[in-house]
Amino acid sequence: MTYLVHFLSYRRPAAILAATGIGFLLLFLARPAIAHAAGPDEETAFVFNTFAFLVWGALVMWMCAGFTMLESGSVRTKNAAMICLKNIGLYSIAGLAFFIIGYNLMYGDSLGGIIGTPGFMYGSTAAEVALVEAEGAVAEGAVAAVVGEEGAGYATMSDWFFQMVFVATTASIVSGALAERVKMWSFFLFILVLTAVIYPVVGAWTWADGGWLNELGFSDFAGSTIVHSTGGWAALAGILVVGPRLGKFRRNGTVRLTPPSNILVVTLGVFILWLGWFGFNGGSQLALSSALDAVAMSIVLVNTNLGAAAGVMAALIVSRPILGRIDLFAGLNGAIAGLVSITAAPDIVDHHWAVVIGAVGGVLCVGGLKFMEMVKLDDVVGAVPAHMFAGVWGTVAVCIAGGATFHVQLIGVLSIGAFVFLVSYGLWQLLDKTLGARVSTSVERLGQDAGELGMESYPEFVLMPEVEDDD
């Protein structure tokens, strides 16, 4: 050491060299620390966030297939093709309406916390496309430009994609509840307004920056209320205006059983929904750029699965006392109800609470199926119990994990419920007074497939003659 000091004292250039050498050494030593301590760089984070939106969003789109199967297997055969048409139609309308106007109404600069600034055809300017085209020419600059331009840490259109598939989910809920009697064109017009205006307004209150419920602290992670109850309230309004199917509630007070016409297809639909829900809830973490996001997303998927599993078992168990038998259809709806229930807070509840929340959702759903029959509301697939009853429960259950205060959750549930129900009710009334909301009695008896579409779902199969009931 003494020698080193002397060496450095008299050999200043050497001292510089030595300092440089030490610098190199430091650099070398620091290398792993630098790279490993910093976490994903801005661009890596951007890619993670974007890819998560796209992958999970694709699974949410898949839920539309799930609803289609659930519904087309649940209705009587004579209306199954119409349900297929309504579902592929509603997904198409929802996607176009949200593009043309809905997204801006939801996420445009908030006007007083009530609605986003209207705008036409979101993202349709060529700016972002130009950025992509620029890739070849000036990659370095373009990278900075795109990350800057896209600001939020993910590709703008990946978020748009994810939001768009959510709208479709809301719309899907309505078609099942009103199956077998609502007119095709009236239904499509309702869906157009629902996805272009009603749902976006609810979203503008809750998920948009500056929304009044958002400011109040209303908490609904992936949309127990915002997506599912909204669909449920819209469906309930339709049920009231359109009325029950012919013969569903007999003059003598008994209820006609209308079991699913194809239980395999219903079961497939529920499995599709269950899978899609991993995208629905997992993607709602809205980010995957940090270890915390990854941990949260994992917790979300586990809780989602536990909630659904508990919903199934609880619904099966209570179906015997409530419905008189171990009921597969109730069990399948229990999965949906469990999923809806856990959707409001899968990121923050302990796993055992996820089980409880899902189980309560399943019980509420089976009770709700019975209740709807008692009050003579004809909901073909049980959409209101599974999506609205369970959705309200799930939104309130956020309080269990301390994720929100009870009265704010209640304000959210009630204000959204009132808004969606009243606007939907008015709209259904308007449609009923103009186009007519309901098919003619003869079309309903014949079935919408033959009566409205001029086709049959299974034209080569011999079907049981339908027994005319005392309706």
Added chain:
Amino acid sequence: MTYLVHFLSYRRPAAILAATGIGFLLLFLARPAIAHAAGPDEETAFVFNTFAFLVWGALVMWMCAGFTMLESGSVRTKNAAMICLKNIGLYSIAGLAFFIIGYNLMYGDSLGGIIGTPGFMYGSTAAEVALVEAEGAVAEGAVAAVVGEEGAGYATMSDWFFQMVFVATTASIVSGALAERVKMWSFFLFILVLTAVIYPVVGAWTWADGGWLNELGFSDFAGSTIVHSTGGWAALAGILVVGPRLGKFRRNGTVRLTPPSNILVVTLGVFILWLGWFGFNGGSQLALSSALDAVAMSIVLVNTNLGAAAGVMAALIVSRPILGRIDLFAGLNGAIAGLVSITAAPDIVDHHWAVVIGAVGGVLCVGGLKFMEMVKLDDVVGAVPAHMFAGVWGTVAVCIAGGATFHVQLIGVLSIGAFVFLVSYGLWQLLDKTLGARVSTSVERLGQDAGELGMESYPEFVLMPEVEDDD
């Protein structure tokens, strides 16, 4: 400051220490800048690219299930099991043929821009496996080796996987068009040649480095022409050689309606295809290692969805004037046509153009369904209108976004069409002259399920007796 200068002047070792300290400080200050400015490092990029290929490739494989459902629900019940067999068989044959010879013919070193250098069993050497095995022993070196070895920035076999599932898509298109009358073994032999030679040659012209159409500037992002028209032309050749189903075109000039036998299954198939198409087009970005790639992939998914949605609505709307009724089957084919149309340029067209391109595709498809009937070409599932007509349109529509010049696109469309059609036509003729391309009249009347397979699709269901027609 003066004190500092004196301190440093007389205390050289201390000066070294101070320099070292400043170095540390610089290192600390520079830390976030270093890590955050650089973008994904080479290995992170490698993982992103590879994982995108695998995830999207898995969704493309899923499209085979979509084709299987679409086709098996579209044919008459008596031929549905045969369609299932043909589809699982063609996917297996495509995968094996592309492995044994196809991939090398497509992507091997280009021989004059016409074909890749033939090779046997792509990637079957133990080299890459050895690299993986080396992981435990000499991780550091192996990482460098694997990234270097794999050169392109992704795992070689992830790209292979993605390319392989594309071949299967081309093959799937053929089975639907020729359903209900083409012989199983002849069909399988055709698929073998299609996936081992015909499609790889088209790919060698267009997507391979040095391919003559590639050099010319032909642009077809995910394969409107390269995949879908290729399948369509091969199907058209088969339709001409094999002829229409018995009784499809009556002597009196009318056309016998052959509606889908299971519309739920057809609808499910279309939803599967729609989902899979996110992988088909999204994965065709071929990279996910930068913000630009992520932005592009997002735009691709949004445009894909908009094109499909517009295709559905346009097809439904024009189905009434063209086909005489709101036709679900036309609407479902409209989704496919919209998807095929947008496939050539989803990365560069503005979103509103995606809507237009998809809508035109949907209209062309419905018109095409009518046209095929008028010229007495029997395409059971509408594969030629949906994949070839819409594919040609989509390839030309690349010019809208300035992504290519019209005459080059035309050269591509025509040369690929001529090549695929002529080779396919010759091959179908050869099969017809040797094995026979078509089942006997008695097997066709009985159905291929009972006649060729000795089984039934739904053995426990009572079916309508088929009405013998004036054929």
Added chain:
Amino acid sequence: MTYLVHFLSYRRPAAILAATGIGFLLLFLARPAIAHAAGPDEETAFVFNTFAFLVWGALVMWMCAGFTMLESGSVRTKNAAMICLKNIGLYSIAGLAFFIIGYNLMYGDSLGGIIGTPGFMYGSTAAEVALVEAEGAVAEGAVAAVVGEEGAGYATMSDWFFQMVFVATTASIVSGALAERVKMWSFFLFILVLTAVIYPVVGAWTWADGGWLNELGFSDFAGSTIVHSTGGWAALAGILVVGPRLGKFRRNGTVRLTPPSNILVVTLGVFILWLGWFGFNGGSQLALSSALDAVAMSIVLVNTNLGAAAGVMAALIVSRPILGRIDLFAGLNGAIAGLVSITAAPDIVDHHWAVVIGAVGGVLCVGGLKFMEMVKLDDVVGAVPAHMFAGVWGTVAVCIAGGATFHVQLIGVLSIGAFVFLVSYGLWQLLDKTLGARVSTSVERLGQDAGELGMESYPEFVLMPEVEDDD
């Protein structure tokens, strides 16, 4: 240079500045090298590993839908709804049982290599949730905490999710084999023990740190034996105790054909399983944080696909000599058998060996279908040949790639087989002596749907009257 030396000799503060400048220069030069040589930082790696578990795990969950479709389409119509109920029930039970006790028995600190330390409700403490909640407040610290806490390089619950869906696969195998006659409650109780205890013990031997077979060097990448043979042995024990379906084996020695009642649904199921298997095998790489992991995962997916394709073609080809006809059901089972066979070593076998291994699996499966009939064991869907015969073969075939020694693989196969079979056999006997394992003759004749559930799978379709056989 001389000037530089003099400048530095007399201007010590300047020397410091110069050193600093050189330091900056070095830093600048080193920048890309640092960021690009280092590979993914710890947090990026964490996100990659976690996301891979979640995405692939979601696909494995999807396999339950595949089993449900395969089984509900394979059984006679009168038992299809019951199979749907059993499958959604078993998935729910498996998820809850694995949460409450199974995971800890499998992966808790090993007790003598035999079993994990029992624990109640894995991961249900609020610790990880608190970490997620901390995100807003102290992000920097929380990141370090979460990565440290989660230690293994991935989110704890992402691994849990992936492990949980595996348990369900094992359980799914049993339901198909015992379809059409096993009592619902007895079946559910068996599944509860299988997923809470039997499978976790097998996992504790093999995949857990310190497990005795693990220590011995037993190699089974994604579970040819651990998952699939386990399911197969449990099914075989049930087949022996419950006995064949009424009339399956006639007094005159002939076997009654019981073809699938809905072959489209069976085919769909197989495609679902094939897709899900990409997650099953791909996710079993258990990491995606390096180029080597990405390469390995790609090889795994390619080999998985090749094995399945070869299984289909081999099964179709040998079905004619062995079963007397080209048999679609055999071909579909060949896909499963090919997949099961390649599951033990998809990461290390050459691609052409994957083809061979899958093909042998397909042949073994078809031979096994015949063998089971000859020894009068009634396995409704061919679960034992496809999962157990092929699983044993695949586990032994690991030796081809030098991934294990033959005698260790044999010890693993035999010890796991003996354990699972004996415990399952005892449990089925216990259930038979108490609740009864089998439905009454009248319920079996009527079908479990009407007899046990009080519903029908397809209530509106006219079915063929069942011919009473000489049983």
